[in-house]
Amino acid sequence: MAHHIRIILLLWLTSFPLFAQTAGDSIPTARRFPLKSFIVPATFIGGGAALLGHPTRAPFDQTGPISSADEYLRFGPYGLRVALQIAGIKPAIRLGDEIAVTVLSNVVMAGATESLKRTIHSTRPDGSDRRSFPSGHAAVAFTGAELLHQAYKHKSPWISVAGYAMATATAVLRVANNQHHWADVLAGAGIGIASVKITYAVYPVIKRKLQCRHRQPLNNT
Known part of the structure; x- marks a missing residue:
């Protein structure tokens, strides 16, 4: 089962045209996106798939729910982005593009997460249902953290650190709260x-096609 899941997820990661971001552009299309950018998410996904047949929550195996903070903390990176915008700290991309990649990234993430939940039927540690794998809370939090990183990595690495710290805390709390392995x-x-990186790859293509369609003259009959 775990081997099949790794193959499916690998195909999902590599089935998109990959383009790189160049400095000064909003969502550029000039160079091919380096595949090394997918090493980290692929490692996380592969590690999760490898552990799927050997569920563990150590060192939280004997603990029950400890906090409901994960319900709110998962949206922390999104909140930080809004706060930075309000403070006048501009992201690397235009607001319209930022909104678009945020929506598309979450659509990609939600589609992948929900599909796997419906396919794998992994039981939660507390036995409440069979929708444990993968964690939707962790997926939302890390989507927000990666979006924050992409938008503000040009300003300070500490912004990215803050986003990923909130996402990591969300993931740990999900395990500690007996909701996930x-x-x-x-x-x-x-x-x-990966959902954010994929979106940054395909969004220029989508945007360019929409712009070309919009510029096409109407044929009068």
Whole structure:
């Protein structure tokens, strides 16, 4: 099962045209996106898939729910982006493009996460349902952290650190709260990061096609 999941997720990661971001452009299309950018999310997803058949929550195996902060902390990176915008700290991309990649990234993330939940039917540690793998909370949090990183990495690395710290705390709390195994949050983190990178890859193509269609003259009959 884990081997099949790794193959499916690998195909998902590599089935998109990959383009790189160049300095000064909003969402550029000039160079091919380096595949090394997918090493981290692929490692997380692969690690989660490898652990799927060996569920573990150590060192939280004997603990129950400890905090409901994960319900809110998963949106922390998104909140930080809004706060930075309000403070007048501009992201690397235009506002319209930022909104578009945020929506598309979450659509990609939600589609992948929900598809796997419906396919794998992994039981949660507390036995409440069979929608444990992958963690949706971790996927949302790491999608937000990667979006924050892409938008503000040109300003300060500490902004990225703050976003990923909130995402990591969300994942750890999901395990500590008896809602997920480590496999679930690892896969969710990888899916979240990969969804943003995939969106940054395909968005220029979508935008260019929409612009070309908009510029086409209407044929009068």
